[in-house]
Amino acid sequence: MTAAARLRLENIVKEYPGCRANDGIDLTVAPGEIHALLGENGAGKSTLMKVIYGVIQPDEGTLYWDGEKLTLQGPAHARQLGIGMVFQHFSLFETLTVTENIALGLPASEAKDRKALEKRIREVSTHYGMALDPRRHVHSLSTGERQRVEIVRCLIQHSRLLILDEPTSVLTPQEVADLFRTLRQLASEGCSILFISHKLQEVRDLCHHATVLRNGKVTGECDPTETSTDAIARLMVGDETPLSTDVPPATPGAxxxxxxxxxxxxxxxxxxxxxxxxxxxxxxxxxxxxxxxxxxxxxxxxxxxxxxxxxxxxxxxxxxxxxxxxxxxxxxxxxxxxxxxxxxxxxxxxMSLVDNTLLTASAQGMVSKGWVAYRKAREYATRVRDRFQVKSDGIEAPARSLSGGNLQKFIIGREALQxxxxxxxxxxxxxxxxxxxxxxxxxxxxxxxxxxxxxxxxxxxxxxxxxxxxxxxxxxxxxxxxxxxxxxxxxxxxxxxxxxxxxxxxxxxxxxx
Amino acid sequence: MLSLERRQVDSRLMEYLSPVLALVLTVITGFLIFLGLDRDPVEGLRLFFIVPISDAVGVAELGLKAAPLLLCAAGLTICYRARIWNIGAEGHFLMGAVGATIAALHFGEGTGFWILPVVLLAGIACGALWSAIAAFLKTHFHCNEILTTIMLNYIALNLLLYAVHGPLKDPYGFSFPQSAMFGDAALLPMLIPGTRLHIGLLFALLAAVAVGVLFARTFIGFQLKVLGEDHKAAEFAGFPRKRLVWFAFLVAGGLAGLAGASEVTGPIGQLIPQVSPGYGYTAIIVVFMGRMKAVGLILASALLALTFLGGEMMQIGMNLPKAMTGLFQGLLLFYLLTCDAFIHYRIRLTRRHVTASAGTNTPLATQES
Incomplete structure (x- = not known):
């Protein structure tokens, strides 16, 4: 099996100051497999992706490509080997045409003949059911079409492993269905796909195999078609966290x-x-x-x-x-x-959470005749923190020191308590x-x-x-x-x-x- | 290999250490400059930093120079906290001096306790009026205040020169470009008898404390801070941006105008072309050295006042030009800005990963260069 793997990662470790983003990750992607990489924000998905695409070097661990040990020297090297990547934020020039954008990523010999390139773009996009006019300027394309440009660009470079970072977050449900059709066809022709997402239903619809990350570690692997969304979610978030809210029916008024x-x-x-x-x-x-x-x-x-x-x-x-x-x-x-x-x-x-309380809640008796009653602001901030379980280093901690979730709980709590x-x-x-x-x-x-x-x-x-x-x-x-x-x-x-x-x-x- | 790395949390220690470090580095550089100029460096530094304040009169002179700096800096602090880069304190100052002079000459030798307040108010009003021009341009036409205030400084200087050469010139002054001496009722009372130190210093100390209170306790101070730190949040919260900009400009203009008025009604007693040795510009350094806090501003204004006195000593004792003042002020600001980088960043020793890529990249790099 090892010999057949298109990509194999062994014990990948990447450390940033104050955080071990990848902590001994193993991952194997077979040819023609659509492999999901699941995890919450901050689980280490992006870091791992950058390692695979050669953007960063791992501190420890080994990559194997078609069974051979590999040291990536950068994204260009990765592309040359056949690793293609579609980022969440597209890297396209809006003022250039589709062909010109794709030509930019190619070696000069292939980019020179625009006519031939245009023809290939048409061929590839029709073959995979991604309607695309190579002469259109990128700024006139919809988000879904721009994503197609990125994918076609990878395919023209003969990618044998396509990495997609949260590709569906910018698409309508119909566009998602189109994308999945394309991806399935690609996989059936032998291209491996690494599909990064946190949307479980999509992963269950599309992927053959899933690897789940939490806090930089692999917490589980499963066949998503045979595993329930709840079971996968458990792997993502751990045991304590509740998975969803009960929403009783509403009784709208006036x-x-x-x-x-x-x-x-x-x-x-x-x-x-x-x-x-x-x-x-x-x-x-x-x-x-x-x-x-x-x-x-x-x-x-x-x-x-x-x-x-x-x-x-x-x-x-x-x-x-x-x-x-x-x-x-x-x-x-x-x-x-x-x-x-x-x-x-x-x-x-x-600014501290206290000051940020004052930002929108000042009318809650925190200001009288132009003077700020900081005692009131502190009380309010403390109430928000306790009531909504905001984890912070005290109420004097600056807002940017809070994690996204905790800051959002603070902001919503600040408004809700009013x-x-x-x-x-x-x-x-x-x-x-x-x-x-x-x-x-x-x-x-x-x-x-x-x-x-x-x-x-x-x-x-x-x-x-x-x-x-x-x-x-x-x-x-x-x-x-x-x-x-x-x-x-x-x-x-x-x-x-x-x-x-x-x-x-x-x-x-x-x-x- | 050394690399500069963003700190997780800004360094509080560095925030307060930075001005001290800047001063130390300035002194060291000053030492080298004296060496380069073939002067005794120890004697040079002693003359610059110590001799000017070695007696009571010297200390009084220090207060005399610190007062206008502190007044201007207090006003600028309000602007800078809100990231309004008002460089116009010099212009506000000069217009304040002109305004006070017009009032003082109008009253002539008249008597009355109300004359001095009216003269000072005239200075405040002129300073505020001058800065209102920049405020108007900023709020209505989005003009960059750095450019407008600098240009207005030059216009103010030329207005001052026109005034002393024309309408405000002393008719009995042998054609010297200066106004008549003010009447006694238009002069500031002395703070310490036997020196030139007048109560302008009290105005300045009061202004510094008021600015401290403004930002520590009042809602308008808070709104100004938010406007400076994050204008999107200020907009989201619904803070009145235009009113805040006007407030900052008018107070800064008024305080600098008061500084100008105190200068002509204080030690000088008349309007002269050299009424300011650049107080309005030096005040900018005071604001940054003083960390925009009341106590800091007071200490920094004293230090920068010393550079004016030291510069004079250089002329007298070492036969060096007065430009030494500007040199030391420039060094201070330069080192301060450098040291301030370490509030947000820290130096880290990193080991580079020596990989195969380094080897293959090198020839490419040399080709390109």
């Missing part, structure tokens, strides 16, 4: 937030304009908005938080027009917001460990049950389907209808995420009426 005909042209040249957004949120419900990143989620959040001002009567909260109010006034009215960026917007990185009547949360569990994610979901559900409205903007469809009373999707700054979750199919949601609202027109009218 309408609380009414957004009507909200349009907003972003100041940011790379931003997305909001186009005629209309929605209604009721007290006691969680409403979800799915969507691929950069489709107007951030603009919508700013329009609701008050960072962007709306025209008259576009944003009404509890019967009052709040569209012209700034963030501070809206917060006083009972609208709390948890932005996507935790460090550098939701919290000031170098008893908002509307909480808008953007990607609240992105990059957060499972334990914290469950705790955060708990907070949202509790707020809902105390009669608050929650607007959950997320890319994590599992999370949305689990928590939301109603949901829809945003694409290109337009919002789909928001329908009861139980009546929404994933296929329909996928179409909405891709901007196809055509068959929903009737429902839109219905929703407005």
């Amino acid at each position: 309408p609380l937030l009414e957004v009507s005909g909200l349009s907003y042209a972003s100041d940011d040249p790379f931003g997305t304009a909001l186009r005629n957004i209309t929605m209604e949120l009721r007290a006691g419900e969680i409403v979800g908005i799915a969507g691929v990143a950069g489709n107007g989620q951030d603009e919508l959040l700013r329009a609701l938080s008050g960072e962007y001002k709306a025209a008259a009567n576009q944003v009404c909260f509890d019967g009052q027009d709040v569209g012209q109010l700034g963030p501070d006034a809206r917060r006083r009215a009972g609208i709390a917001v948890v932005p996507e960026e935790r460090l550098g917007r939701g919290a000031v990185p170098d 008893e908002p009547r509307l909480l808008v949360a953007s990607h609240p569990t992105w990059g957060v460990d499972v334990g914290s994610a469950v705790a955060i979901h708990q907070v949202l559900v509790e707020l809902r049950d105390r009669g608050a409205a929650v607007l959950l903007i997320s890319e994590d469809l599992d999370e949305l389907f689990q928590l939301c009373t109603r949901m829809g999707a945003i694409c290109g700054g337009r919002l789909s209808p928001l329908v009861p979750t139980e009546s929404l199919s994933i296929g329909q949601l996928g179409q909405w995420m891709a901007g196809d609202f055509a068959d929903a027109a009737g429902e839109v009218n219905h929703a407005v009426a």
